[in-house]
Amino acid sequence: MNVPLLLLIAVPFIGGLLVIFPGRFLKVLRWIFSLLTVLGTALLLVLNFTSASNKGFRLWHILGSAESPQFFTSPITLVIAAAFVFLCLIIILYSFGFFRKSEEADTEYYSLMLFMLGSAMGLLFTNDLVFIYIFWEIAAVASWRLIGFGRTQEKISIAARTLLINFFGSAFMLVGFALLASEFGSLNLGDMVGKPMPVLAGIFILCGVFAKSAVIPLYIWVPSAYAVSPTPVVALLAGMVENFGLIAFMKIFVETFALSGAWHLSLLWIALASSIVTGGVALVVKDYRRILGYSTVSQLAFVLAGFAISPALGMIGAILFMIAHGLGKATLLMGYGIVEREMGGRDIRHKGRLVANFPILFTGVIIATLSVIGLPPLLGFFAKLDVIFGILSSGRILIGAGFILASILTLLYMLRLFSSVFLMGKKPEPQMSQSVFLSILVLVISLSLFGASFAIKPLLVYIGAGG
Template identity: 40%
Template sequence: MENALLVAILAPILGAFTLPLLGMHSAKARNAVAAALLFLSFGASLLLLKPSLSGDIVTVFKPAGFGLDLIFSADALGVFMALAATLIGLIVTFYSFDYLRREANQNEYYFLTVLFLGAMAGLVYSQNLVIIYLFWEISAVVCWRLIGFYREPFMVRRADKAFLITVGGALAMLLGLIILFNEYHSFDLRVLRGMTAPNLAVGLIMAGIFSKSATLPFHTWLPDAGVAPSPVTALLHAAVLVKIGVFVFARLFVGGLVWEPVWDQVLPVVIGISSIVAGGAALVENDLKRIIAYSTVSQLAFIFLGLLMDSRLAVAGGLLYILTHGLAKGGLFLCAGIVEHKLGAKDIRQMGGLARNMPITASAFAFCALSVMGIPPCGGFFSKYMVIAGAVESGKPWLAGVFIAGAFLTVLYLLRLFAKVFLGEPKFPEVKEGTAGMLWAVSVLAGLSLLSGFLIGYPNEFIQIAVGRMVGIE
């Protein structure tokens, strides 16, 4: 099983470097290998599922000294995140084959995308803070190049903005990690478990996490990143970048490091404000992808607040929402990509009536939106219910009120978005559906958003084990 763990990490990282060479000779070969690498990583993580559930944790340890030991462990939390990221990444990659067919720089795109997902796998399986930081920074560099994919000057400036904010936060986090090392002389998460983190270290690490996860006040780069191709924005929001911050928070602070009680008061307030402000911004925004981006900022707050509570139910709901939100949000961005691809417009005030000529896209968008809203029987409903019930269970009804207010805003801005884009009189009567490959991708994500509700018991069982055994909430 150690080989499966290494394959899950190394197949996409090393294989990514072959893609530009293949692309110079055959685009079809490059695309096939890109998909195969992600499928191989997904399959390897799938093999690690059973031992992670039984508590037989597969570990690879390579001593290097100076606190830089290579420690990779396939615990339940890591396997869950790896499976979610590679599954969504694989679907997005299939979508990209049609979406980017006529674009330049495709060799670089597939190289960066597969490397991006490989870095995610390396990060979620790592038990060493320095190695986590290394993959964290790789994701930032890749993100910078992908956001500026079209190379237009204003797009490059927005990519630079994302890079400066996320890397600035990463440097703050690095200082926090150094303070931890100075205190406990180890970067090994297994050694640090249960140790009390100094307040300065917690503050610096949270600055890095908030910058990566686009949480107020570091959120402004994420809506601006909508200049990237829609497959890239889907990866940023659904599969990789912003979810890295949530994962590292769970890995470090939920059943891991202990902090002073003051953070139990400060962080929920900051995150709650982030949720409401972002929801309000989405309600008044008119750019299609910026609305969905503000939605991500708001929904990530649901995950953070779930993880912050001293409730096994809330923590499980927060982790489960990583999956259900990822499926639905990926679908929303890919549907938005089809709309923009066909119309050449971004302003929803210029749209309308598209459901008549684009019924598959409209239906997929609707199912994904229902999941993000938390409407049963979609998977998002069960995740949000668990978080809200956990807030009440943990004696924090005011947090449940914040959740409900945020959920109400979510319903309002997504209903407005759907009505503006797909309902009313057609303004583009000649427009047609997207290609078969693009429609397949959005249909799969919409179907999974719905199916995850009917089959919620399976991922929930896995999450409960992850919470109980690996995250440490009893």
């Protein structure tokens, strides 16, 4: 049994349960406790990186051959996990500074955030359909509670809508899993490698993927969920939880089954439609959170496209894109969240010339903006380059051109958002609190996008792309 891996998945859950107790005595303790839990998870992740024997293990036998491990690590999943843990660490730190009154973020909040992290770790390292489903639903329930945080009528109704759409997707996905199990006599993906994908099961599973990772037409929960939930929760949704669908997609569709050309082509067209539709809508909405929500949908479609090409051409690009987008979008949400916290209001037309008020924040946000647009020398550039190059290399010039159009839309709405909050406007706003601690967190995470691009070569070598 691979103990570090088991602990890596178990520790966030145990932490999430135990955080209930210290918070009863002293409010600050629950924050410290959850921070320690994330740090512990990070440490365990490092152990997993360095441990020589990264062989998998089985937790309990359900269905399928006894050889295939249920949990195991691979360079790709470890790198994604590292990005997630880093993001979680920043978000927990951010939560502490962000909520003015400690009552705003009560014990349930920290507990659920840790559950989300745990389910991410579980989902990343498992290869068993049952466990995929379990972790998937833990995250769904946790995000349902967290989106409705504050519990006004509107928030509850939007949280319910989110849960309904996600549950609709995951119910179909479960049917798909059942079909796979009946077809192959196994619930372990390791037993199905290289087989052709049964069409019906594939479509059912895609429903879940599309609902979770916000692909057209099931993306509609995203913008409204972004509009109501607390900033750190939105950052975690954009940076981590919405990627769950794509991670499952990668495990099932890319790494396991052999897809026919029709699958590739239709997935690419769906991704393109998703990207352009939401990219266009992001240009005309006025609430910054909705802009970023539509933007997330638009960007996740790039990841889907990367996975949909073929494992050899697009997979590495898609993974880079997932990491770059997760970090960049979380930065933007946290960054603009600080502005909202200090000034109130979400309509970008009512902001102006904030560059002098938030110099540190400005630097962080501009780096993340450029990365999301996909400009060198940031990580987002390499990701976008890799994905579009993969699409073109597979001979689909038209779809590649479509994604170039989607990138141009990204540039337009990102610049519009950025300019109208920080640069436009007649006169500078009066001096206000700069939220230095929070701004530095935003800067740190955006600098990681800058730093990662210098380590791009070793990173690619590590995940096995070679370069």
